[in-house]
Amino acid sequence: MSRHYSMEQWIEYVQGIGSAAERDLMESHLYGCDECLSLYMNCLDEHPLPMDTEQTQEREYKHLDQQVMQTIRSLPTFEIPSGVSEASKLSTPGPRRRRLIHHPAFHYAIAAAITLLLMSTGIFEQFVAETGRIDAAAGSIAIQERSVSDKLMEKTLQVLDTLHNKEKGGTRP
Numbered sequence: 001m002s003r004h005y006s007m008e009q010w011i012e013y014v015q016g017i018g019s020a021a022e023r024d025l026m027e028s029h030l031y032g033c034d035e036c037l038s039l040y041m042n043c044l045d046e047h048p049l050p051m052d053t054e055q056t057q058e059r060e061y062k063h064l065d066q067q068v069m070q071t072i073r074s075l076p077t078f079e080i081p082s083g084v085s086e087a088s089k090l091s092t093p094g095p096r097r098r099r100l101i102h103h104p105a106f107h108y109a110i111a112a113a114i115t116l117l118l119m120s121t122g123i124f125e126q127f128v129a130e131t132g133r134i135d136a137a138a139g140s141i142a143i144q145e146r147s148v149s150d151k152l153m154e155k156t157l158q159v160l161d162t163l164h165n166k167e168k169g170g171t172r173p
């Protein structure tokens, strides 16, 4: 019987880290060792088995998208008078909003994460300020709200696609 594996190693195993050969060894050890099996089960509880890396990222970023949505709602450009708010709600097409909400969770979560990144680097603020100016000229809150979400989504998805393509072409076999 070979030596036991550490908690850390099992976490890595659960997360899919490590060579195929090493993982095979660990798996066969798992079948013959109750001690490691219980360690492995603990790791599974704390680090749910990822179906793929995309779902792992989705889990990690899940709480971020709520933060981002809150931040977006609290941005000055979205503080609109209640009377106008009704009008803008009516003039903002429902399908568009639903489409964003039902966007594949992975893309949405990553977009949220990228939004956070953009915000932290100040790009987002610049972007919002820019849109705010355009809107002041147009004088339409509905257009402003749409253009912010549209352009933001467009922008983040562009970045996302770039990252995604790089990842596919790079580290994966």
Ligand SMILES: [Zn+2]
Pocket (backbone or CB within 6 Å): 003, 004, 005, 029, 033, 035, 036, 037
């Ligand atoms: Zn063991």
